[in-house]
Amino acid sequence: MAFGAFTTTAAPPTDAGARKRSKVALILLLPGLAYLALFFLVPLVSLVLTSLQSKVPGGDIGEYQFDLVFANYGTVVGQYGEHILRSFGYALVATVLALLFSYPLAYFLGVTLRRFPLLQALGLTLVIAPFFISFLLRTLAWKQILSDEGMVLGTLKNLSVLPADAHVTGTAGAVIFGLAYNFIPFMTLPIYTSLEKLDLRYVEAGGDLYASPARTFFSVTLPLSAPGVISGTLLTFIPAAGDYVNASNSFLGSPDTAMIGNAIESNFLTQQNYPAAASLSIILMATILVLVAAYVRRSGTEDLV
Amino acid sequence: MADGGAGGFAEAGADLELVGITKRFPGFTAIEDLNLTIPAGSFFALLGPSGCGKTTTLRLVAGLEDPTAGRILIGGKDVTTTKPYQRPVNTVFQSYALFPHMTVLENVAFGLKRRRIADAIPRAHEALRLVELDHVAQRKPAQLSGGQQQRVALARAVVNRPALLLLDEPLGALDLKLRRQMQLELKDIQQDVGLTFLHVTHDQEEAMTMADTVAVMNKGEIEQMGAPEELYELPKTAFVANFLGQSNLFTGTVSSTSADSIVVSVGDTKIEVPRERAQRHAGAVTIGVRPEKLMLHTSAPKAVSGTNVIGPGRVTDVSFSGVSTQYQVAVKGLGSIVVFAQNMVFGPVVNVGAEVWLAWTVDHGFGLADDPADAPRFEPDTSTRSLAIQKRESLEAELDDEA
Numbered sequence: 248m249a250f251g252a253f254t255t256t257a258a259p260p261t262d263a264g265a266r267k268r269s270k271v272a273l274i275l276l277l278p279g280l281a282y283l284a285l286f287f288l289v290p291l292v293s294l295v296l297t298s299l300q301s302k303v304p305g306g307d308i309g310e311y312q313f314d315l316v317f318a319n320y321g322t323v324v325g326q327y328g329e330h331i332l333r334s335f336g337y338a339l340v341a342t343v344l345a346l347l348f349s350y351p352l353a354y355f356l357g358v359t360l361r362r363f364p365l366l367q368a369l370g371l372t373l374v375i376a377p378f379f380i381s382f383l384l385r386t387l388a389w390k391q392i393l394s395d396e397g398m399v400l401g402t403l404k405n406l407s408v409l410p411a412d413a414h415v416t417g418t419a420g421a422v423i424f425g426l427a428y429n430f431i432p433f434m435t436l437p438i439y440t441s442l443e444k445l446d447l448r449y450v451e452a453g454g455d456l457y458a459s460p461a462r463t464f465f466s467v468t469l470p471l472s473a474p475g476v477i478s479g480t481l482l483t484f485i486p487a488a489g490d491y492v493n494a495s496n497s498f499l500g501s502p503d504t505a506m507i508g509n510a511i512e513s514n515f516l517t518q519q520n521y522p523a524a525a526s527l528s529i530i531l532m533a534t535i536l537v538l539v540a541a542y543v544r545r546s547g548t549e550d551l552v
Numbered sequence: 553m554a555d556g557g558a559g560g561f562a563e564a565g566a567d568l569e570l571v572g573i574t575k576r577f578p579g580f581t582a583i584e585d586l587n588l589t590i591p592a593g594s595f596f597a598l599l600g601p602s603g604c605g606k607t608t609t610l611r612l613v614a615g616l617e618d619p620t621a622g623r624i625l626i627g628g629k630d631v632t633t634t635k636p637y638q639r640p641v642n643t644v645f646q647s648y649a650l651f652p653h654m655t656v657l658e659n660v661a662f663g664l665k666r667r668r669i670a671d672a673i674p675r676a677h678e679a680l681r682l683v684e685l686d687h688v689a690q691r692k693p694a695q696l697s698g699g700q701q702q703r704v705a706l707a708r709a710v711v712n713r714p715a716l717l718l719l720d721e722p723l724g725a726l727d728l729k730l731r732r733q734m735q736l737e738l739k740d741i742q743q744d745v746g747l748t749f750l751h752v753t754h755d756q757e758e759a760m761t762m763a764d765t766v767a768v769m770n771k772g773e774i775e776q777m778g779a780p781e782e783l784y785e786l787p788k789t790a791f792v793a794n795f796l797g798q799s800n801l802f803t804g805t806v807s808s809t810s811a812d813s814i815v816v817s818v819g820d821t822k823i824e825v826p827r828e829r830a831q832r833h834a835g836a837v838t839i840g841v842r843p844e845k846l847m848l849h850t851s852a853p854k855a856v857s858g859t860n861v862i863g864p865g866r867v868t869d870v871s872f873s874g875v876s877t878q879y880q881v882a883v884k885g886l887g888s889i890v891v892f893a894q895n896m897v898f899g900p901v902v903n904v905g906a907e908v909w910l911a912w913t914v915d916h917g918f919g920l921a922d923d924p925a926d927a928p929r930f931e932p933d934t935s936t937r938s939l940a941i942q943k944r945e946s947l948e949a950e951l952d953d954e955a
Contacts, residue, residue: 458637460635
């Protein structure tokens, strides 16, 4: 009898049936909602509260009390403004580089290899293959490769192509390279998904209507793969802006290349300045939210996410 | 805009000339040594069953495929190696291929803008008015019905006034009324501007009503080419005789010849065919006559010179189709013969089982250059029921093609 509510009988569906269904849906949703509340909402509120705390007068290092010190935000912006700008700058450049690298790769996999499913599968596996090794290990490996006495620089120096004091690690270039490298699969896969479905007859029609191959690419192929490009850039830009591994001293960065993530890490773990770390986190979150909202709105593809 | 072809509007249509075109795909040959000349300003139809190479021919002309051998000339200029976007050609694609991310107007204006035509938007509106779709100019193609999309595709090609317009089954998705209307519109456009139209279709009726010249294509070759009436009245091969309308074909040996006719013995029956309407005059030949040329007689007609009489036969099936009635008559030694009779009186003249004689004027017969065995012909299963099933299946297949 309970199943009666789900079967489509000759009788028109009643409100009771719909309500029963929605009740079941609600029960099924409950674990997810509870999870979100416990592991997202609570920490978020806690983070906001932490960001407004003030130092316990005469207390130890790392002792803070409940307060509403909105000035914390001003302080961190003043102190870490450079880090914040650097984060978004690096993330932007890395996203553009990753896009320039990934689009041709995705096009090759999704369009050129379309008639060879086996090669296509192999190519995709190769794109995903780096995930089989830890993100940290891969970044460390690059540190080795690019180190001052490493394979690349050592050889170039011995050949006198580069001066003896040249170095790559610790520069902005190395950090941006690391970011772009690490997020290439996140860029490639969504673009691949878009291009794989691309109907080549549109491309033919473009050629038939006097558009050169380049013109056809910009007015037909690129707009039709825009959903993939937008997903890919978001999947790259958002985590790259908050990344603190590539830019840290122990990996590809130096104090001069520290990003907002490094500042948060240092405040939380080393300086034990929790309100500063929390304010920085919230600034990062809010800025990304605003930027992404503006980007998605401008791209006119609200229906893609 | 260095080349005169792609820049500006075509003043008039251009000749299309295919010289020794061969196209091989891995594993099969689509077109074998095709030679074809389409004079400027003509409405030319390539007619054939699916897989006969007609769409490949169109794609070769558009530049979407490269020929394995041979040359393509448009207006006397060799375009074999030029890219599609450099050819003064536009295509109405069977799949429409309307850009889904652009509005209808942007789609129609696309070609004009690529050629930097100043008044692209007004011209696009004008083309849309021609296909009666100006009111949906701001919609996306996905918001239109199949028929509307097809008209947009037509407008998008016609607006460019190409020297040569290629149409790949362009009217397939339209209902009968709209189809007729579009056929007339197309003919008007073609006559107004004098464009050359190359129309590819499997619909013999569409080809015959619209085209000045029809080429019937089969297995990568042109079987016969000519004006629609000529093709219908005097088919030269069994394939043409059966693909364009229906034919009754008989195979026999020539028993006697005179100055202006040959007499063919088919079993015990002697059938006379005018000499100039027969492709072969000796040995084993196949002759035929169209079903509507046959007269049904319920008693043996008097043998008159200039008339072929066969019979007696037995009516095995009668199917009424409004304007005419189709009779199936089994004649001993000749097999099953189809007769179309105009419905001059109410209801069929004879019923199933009746004994009938068939007569036709000698001048209506034709002699083929090949044998029916050369053409793919199915076992004639012509009961009303099986005809209905066949019709249904072909309609379903057509619907599947569109989906």
